[in-house]
Each structure stands twice: as structure tokens, then as C-alpha cells.
Amino acid sequence: MSEVIVITSGKGGVGKTTTSANVGTGLAMLNKKVVLIDTDIGLRNLDVVLGLENRIVYNLVDVVEGNCKVSQALIKDKKYPNLFLLPSAQTRDKTSVSPEQMKKLTDELRNDFDYILLDCPAGIEQGFKNAIAGADRALVVTTPEVSAIRDADRIIGLLAANELKQTDLIINRLRMDMVKRGDMMNVEDVCEILAIPLIGVVPDDEQIVVSTNQGEPLVGSNALAGQAYMNICHRVLGEEVEFLDLDKKEGVFSKLAKIFK
Amino acid sequence: MSLMDFFKKKSSGDIAKDRLKLLLVSDRSNCSPELMEKIKNDIIEVISKYMEIDADGLDISITQTESDSNNGSVPALYANIPIKEMHHDSKKN
Amino acid sequence: MIQPVIIKSNRFGINLKMDPDMEFRDLMTEITSKFIESADFFKNAKFAITFEGRELTEDEESEIIHTIQMNTDIEIVCVMESGTAEEKRMEAVVKNIIEHREVPINSEKNITPTENTIENPYELASIYKGTLRNGQAIDSEASIVVVGDVNPGASVSAAGNVIVLGSLKGNAFAGHNGDDNCFVYALDMNPMQIRIADAIGRSADNENGLFKGIKNKKKKKEESITAQIATAIDGRILIEPALSQLFDRI
Incomplete structure (x- = not known):
């Protein structure tokens, strides 16, 4: 049975595209057949993060407008033959596609893929509506910052109004050193506020920048963020995986602080 | 207030959390700052009939509280009203 | 003619090909919208312009130039005369090449720029x-x-x-x-x-x-x-x- 998952956040720059690339690649590494759809028409980036930008001939708008077949527009990943990308159009805008067309497309792709992942643009306008139209479930990405969390809360409300089956939270770019100092909200704080199931915590990791530079997702590597993404993939598949031991480094002081509270 | 607050200043993480909690409740309930201001003024007017209160120190906000009936949390109006002096004469009325 | 107005570029600038039978008023509307469409492409280029397809009076010519300059940033530096023998020959050769999809290879003999232009449309x-x-x-x-x-x-x-x-x-x-x-x-x-x-x-x-x-x-x-x-x-x-x-x- 295939599943359509939208990766969204509301706010820009919190790591939707990086998360899409890593979760998509990770699921393909776990032998699932995966297609990643970049729905950010006009500002495409998933192709660059995956290192496939030089292979684009047709795009999402071409498919929707019937200029080519879906199979012609799908780009096979360099490393994982189970992984495909449907790139977005660069010279068009969000109004080139409608929610109905997106739903039709994702339904069509269900026949051939286990997972259809949609990388959603920032904002709550047409691009967002397109991305969630055909989705069964959502991964909401946020960082532990007030602006990102506030936007995530709005998005969660909108997703609920659209009756998605399941909505899970990914906390991205957590900095344990700052959490320890008390200068960043911790995982519990964010979960308490947003009150949806947590599916992953990804530490802030400079290897992410390196991997984006190279166009090769970090998932599966030994880097902490790579492990965190792989764990998310296992949880997406419904497996129980313990959360990474980011907290262990929390140290004596903050534990003492908790006792005092 | 936790004991920690005596030892050190509130950390920015906690400040963020507290600000967000309030902000999101008003976001979710569509309660505008103007409306809150009106409620605040009405409260001052009513309470002032019975006691002298510190209008500047008055603090009202909407927070979440555990609901008794179902297990979810529901919004609640929270008001902290410092009293300066009780109007004893009001009892006569 | 399928399109009443066609803008072509040539080595002097642009060539405006117009429907010979259309009412001049309607034609003006077509010309205006055509240039508005391509204003971004031409930007503030300086061009010579040639008219083709119909005889224009002096007033009509200046009206066309006026509308181009009002609606785009193009600067029309001069109007080239059209219908000269050379241009007719050029058109014939270009048509011939487009139909046969052949690009002539430059030989050592005809390296003068004029003749080059005639033989290869892609120049x-x-x-x-x-x-x-x-x-x-x-x-x-x-x-x-x-x-x-x-x-x-x-x-x-x-x-x-x-x-x-x-x-x-x-x-x-x-x-x-x-x-x-x-x-x-x-x-x-x-x-x-x-x-x-x-x-x-x-x-x-x-x-x-x-x-x-x-x-x-x-x-x-x-x-x-x-x-x-x-x-x-x-x-x-x-x-x-x-x-x-x-x-x-x-």
C-alpha cells in the first residue's frame, strides 16, 4: 500500500527540502520505491540538494500540462535505483498547477511507488494547497525558534482542517549546547506546545551544509544528523526506534536544574 | 515560579516558551490584542466597584488548562489582579 | 498569413512584417500588443526598422514608430527602405534554406559579411x-x-x-x-x-x-x-x- 507524505513547515528555511531529500533517500535505502516531488514551482531546489540538477529535461508543470508523460519527467537517482525525482518548473509560478491536478498526479503515482514524498513550499498559499491536496499524512518540520514554531502551529491547524490521516513533528537544527545553557527550547518544550507526535529530532550539523554542497544526502552516514534522518525513515515505516542520545550529553548541571524545579 | 529563578535570571529558552504559549493561544482562538485590552478595561471597571486595584500591575491572558470533562486542554482566561486596598464600605451596599 | 504581424530580426535591426489586407486600425492594435509582449526581450535596444508586407504612408509609418516607442524602451534610430532587390534576393534564399533545412558551409570564396548573411539564416x-x-x-x-x-x-x-x-x-x-x-x-x-x-x-x-x-x-x-x-x-x-x-x- 502506498503512502503520500507532504513535508511542510510554514516558515521558510527550516529544512523542508533537506528533510525531503534525506527521508526520501533513506526510504529508498530501506528498499522502498520512492518518488520525491518538488512542488515549489518557481524556486526549485530539491534537484540541487540531490545533485540531479543537470538531468532535468521535463518538469512537474510539463507533466500536468500533458507536454510529456510522467515517466519521461521522472529522474532516477545517481546512487539508488529505487529513488526518483519529479522536479519543479523554474520559469513558471504556483498558479500553473491546481490542487485537483496534484491529487490526480499523486493518485497516478500510487500505482508505481511505495512512498510519494512532496516537498512543500514555504507559506500557506496556493503552493501549500497544491502540496497537501493529495497527501495522506504530513511531516511538519520546525526548528526550536519562536517564529518557526508559531508557523508550524498554524500549519498543523490547516492540516487538521484538511483531514490528513496523520501529522508528525520533526524538530530540526537542535543545538544541544544552547539547550544546555537554557538558550534554546528543548524537545519537550516544543512538543508540549505543538502537541503532535514527535517522529524525529535532527541536531544542527555542519555536515548538512557539506552534503548539500556535494548534492548527496547525509542520511545513513555516521554523522549525527545522518543517523537522525535514518531513524525518522524507520519510524515512517512504523518501526519503533529509540530517539538518539542527544540528551545524554545534557550533563550534570541541567539535571540538577530539573531537580530544583 | 521555580526555585531556579532565585539563582539565575530566566533563560531565553524559557522566555521563548512562555511567550509562545501565550501567543499561540491567542493565535488559535483568534483573540486580538485589542479585544484583550477591552476585556482588561471591563474587568478593572467591575472589580474597582468593590476594591482598589493596581490597574498597571493587572495582567490578563488566555492560557491552556486541562479540561475536567475530556482529556484535552482548553483555553482559559487567566487574570492576575493586585489589590491595593479593600473598599470596606462596599460591603454596606 | 497566419499571424497578422510578425517581428523578425535582421542584421540591421528589426523587420516588421504586416498583413497586407487588414484594416490599418486593427493592424495597429496587433502591432501594439506584439511589441508589448516582446518589450522585455528587446529591452532598450537601438534598432533600425524595416516595413514589409504592405505599402505604408508616411503618417502610418510614424504612427507605428510612435506606438513602439510609447510601449517599449526600444529606440528606433532609422527606418530602412524595404523591397530593394537585395532584400528580395535575401528573402528568397532564406526561404529556400528554411524549407530545405540546410545550413550552407562557409567556403573561402564568399567571406564578405553581406553574402554570409544571405546564405545562413542562423547568422x-x-x-x-x-x-x-x-x-x-x-x-x-x-x-x-x-x-x-x-x-x-x-x-x-x-x-x-x-x-x-x-x-x-x-x-x-x-x-x-x-x-x-x-x-x-x-x-x-x-x-x-x-x-x-x-x-x-x-x-x-x-x-x-x-x-x-x-x-x-x-x-x-x-x-x-x-x-x-x-x-x-x-x-x-x-x-x-x-x-x-x-x-x-x-
Whole structure:
């Protein structure tokens, strides 16, 4: 049975595209057949993060407008033959596609893929509506910052109004050193506020920048963020995986602080 | 207030959390700052009939509280009203 | 004629071909909308203009020029006379070539610019000045010359050749009507993708177009950058330094 998952956040720059690339690649590494759809028409980036930008001939708008077949527009990943990308159009805008067309497309792709992942643009306008139209479930990405969390809360409300089956939270770019100092909200704080199931915590990791530079997702590597993404993939598949031991480094002081509270 | 607050200043993480909690409740309930201001003024007017209160120190906000009936949390109006002096004469009325 | 108004570029500037039977008022509306459409493409270019397809009175001519200058930033520097014997001959040759889809190879004998223009339609080129950025795309039914850079995510497409007098880091598509004799030329050849007719070539995966530039910056400063030219050979794209002996082949 295939599943359509939208990766969204509301706010820009919190790591939707990086998360899409890593979760998509990770699921393909776990032998699932995966297609990643970049729905950010006009500002495409998933192709660059995956290192496939030089292979684009047709795009999402071409498919929707019937200029080519879906199979012609799908780009096979360099490393994982189970992984495909449907790139977005660069010279068009969000109004080139409608929610109905997106739903039709994702339904069509269900026949051939286990997972259809949609990388959603920032904002709550047409691009967002397109991305969630055909989705069964959502991964909401946020960082532990007030602006990102506030936007995530709005998005969660909108997703609920659209009756998605399941909505899970990914906390991205957590900095344990700052959490320890008390200068960043911790995982519990964010979960308490947003009150949806947590599916992953990804530490802030400079290897992410390196991997984006190279166009090769970090998932599966030994880097902490790579492990965190792989764990998310296992949880997406419904497996129980313990959360990474980011907290262990929390140290004596903050534990003492908790006792005092 | 936790004991920690005596030892050190509130950390920015906690400040963020507290600000967000309030902000999101008003976001979710569509309660505008103007409306809150009106409620605040009405409260001052009513309470002032019975006691002298510190209008500047008055603090009202909407927070979440555990609901008794179902297990979810529901919004609640929270008001902290410092009293300066009780109007004893009001009892006569 | 299918379209009542056609704007063509020639080596002097632009050639406005008009429906001979249409009411002049209706024609004016067509002309105005045509130029508004292409205002972005021409930008503030200076052009000579030639009229073709119908006899115009002096008033009509100046009305057309007025509407062009009102609705675009184009500056019409002069009106060229049309219908001369030379232009008729040129038109005939161009038509002949377009129909037969053959590009004559320049021989040593006819190297005067005038005759060159007559024999090869792709030597009629649109000129674009400025940097093409991510998401921008230009297209021409002749050849196209970009005086500036083509950034990653930008694309230049032409029925004829694509010439980039700058750094080509985006996509270039020459011969988009299917002529595989067309070429792509760039002073700094670093494209994401090149297409010539049906052949597609892309940058090597380990030197992604976007970041190659950053990594090689030091190296490039020391070495001098050589202009390169891309041609299609047996359905594959071949990129090589643009040396003088190569010009015999294209």
C-alpha cells in the first residue's frame, strides 16, 4: 500500500527540502520505491540538494500540462535505483498547477511507488494547497525558534482542517549546547506546545551544509544528523526506534536544574 | 515560579516558551490584542466597584488548562489582579 | 498569413512584417500588443526598422514608430527602405534554406559579411545584454547572442546557434527546431546542460555546475579561460576549445 507524505513547515528555511531529500533517500535505502516531488514551482531546489540538477529535461508543470508523460519527467537517482525525482518548473509560478491536478498526479503515482514524498513550499498559499491536496499524512518540520514554531502551529491547524490521516513533528537544527545553557527550547518544550507526535529530532550539523554542497544526502552516514534522518525513515515505516542520545550529553548541571524545579 | 529563578535570571529558552504559549493561544482562538485590552478595561471597571486595584500591575491572558470533562486542554482566561486596598464600605451596599 | 504581424530580426535591426489586407486600425492594435509582449526581450535596444508586407504612408509609418516607442524602451534610430532587390534576393534564399533545412558551409570564396548573411539564416542573431538569472529563459527563432552570463537555472534557447559572451553556467539549447548542425559557444563553458537538436549533454556529476565555480576559482585565475564550443556528433554533445581550425567544420 502506498503512502503520500507532504513535508511542510510554514516558515521558510527550516529544512523542508533537506528533510525531503534525506527521508526520501533513506526510504529508498530501506528498499522502498520512492518518488520525491518538488512542488515549489518557481524556486526549485530539491534537484540541487540531490545533485540531479543537470538531468532535468521535463518538469512537474510539463507533466500536468500533458507536454510529456510522467515517466519521461521522472529522474532516477545517481546512487539508488529505487529513488526518483519529479522536479519543479523554474520559469513558471504556483498558479500553473491546481490542487485537483496534484491529487490526480499523486493518485497516478500510487500505482508505481511505495512512498510519494512532496516537498512543500514555504507559506500557506496556493503552493501549500497544491502540496497537501493529495497527501495522506504530513511531516511538519520546525526548528526550536519562536517564529518557526508559531508557523508550524498554524500549519498543523490547516492540516487538521484538511483531514490528513496523520501529522508528525520533526524538530530540526537542535543545538544541544544552547539547550544546555537554557538558550534554546528543548524537545519537550516544543512538543508540549505543538502537541503532535514527535517522529524525529535532527541536531544542527555542519555536515548538512557539506552534503548539500556535494548534492548527496547525509542520511545513513555516521554523522549525527545522518543517523537522525535514518531513524525518522524507520519510524515512517512504523518501526519503533529509540530517539538518539542527544540528551545524554545534557550533563550534570541541567539535571540538577530539573531537580530544583 | 521555580526555585531556579532565585539563582539565575530566566533563560531565553524559557522566555521563548512562555511567550509562545501565550501567543499561540491567542493565535488559535483568534483573540486580538485589542479585544484583550477591552476585556482588561471591563474587568478593572467591575472589580474597582468593590476594591482598589493596581490597574498597571493587572495582567490578563488566555492560557491552556486541562479540561475536567475530556482529556484535552482548553483555553482559559487567566487574570492576575493586585489589590491595593479593600473598599470596606462596599460591603454596606 | 497566419499571424497578422510578425517581428523578425535582421542584421540591421528589426523587420516588421504586416498583413497586407487588414484594416490599418486593427493592424495597429496587433502591432501594439506584439511589441508589448516582446518589450522585455528587446529591452532598450537601438534598432533600425524595416516595413514589409504592405505599402505604408508616411503618417502610418510614424504612427507605428510612435506606438513602439510609447510601449517599449526600444529606440528606433532609422527606418530602412524595404523591397530593394537585395532584400528580395535575401528573402528568397532564406526561404529556400528554411524549407530545405540546410545550413550552407562557409567556403573561402564568399567571406564578405553581406553574402554570409544571405546564405545562413542562423547568422541573423538576437542580442541579449545582461546576466540571465535562475528562472529566466530567452528564446529566439534565429541565433542568439548573450552579452553577459547565463547563471545556473537560466536557459537560452534558439532555432540557430547560441553564443554566450560570458560564462555559461545554466542551460543552452541550440537548434531547437531540430537542426543538429547548430552549435553552442561560450567564453567560459561551464554549463549544467547543453542540448543541440535531439542530443542532450549534462555536466559531470562530480563537478556540479553550481559549485564547480567556487572550488576552481583559484585555479581559474592562474589558468586563462579558453572559449569552448559545443557541437552535436552522432547524437552526443562534444565540447572542445574553440580553435581556429574548428571553424571550418561548423
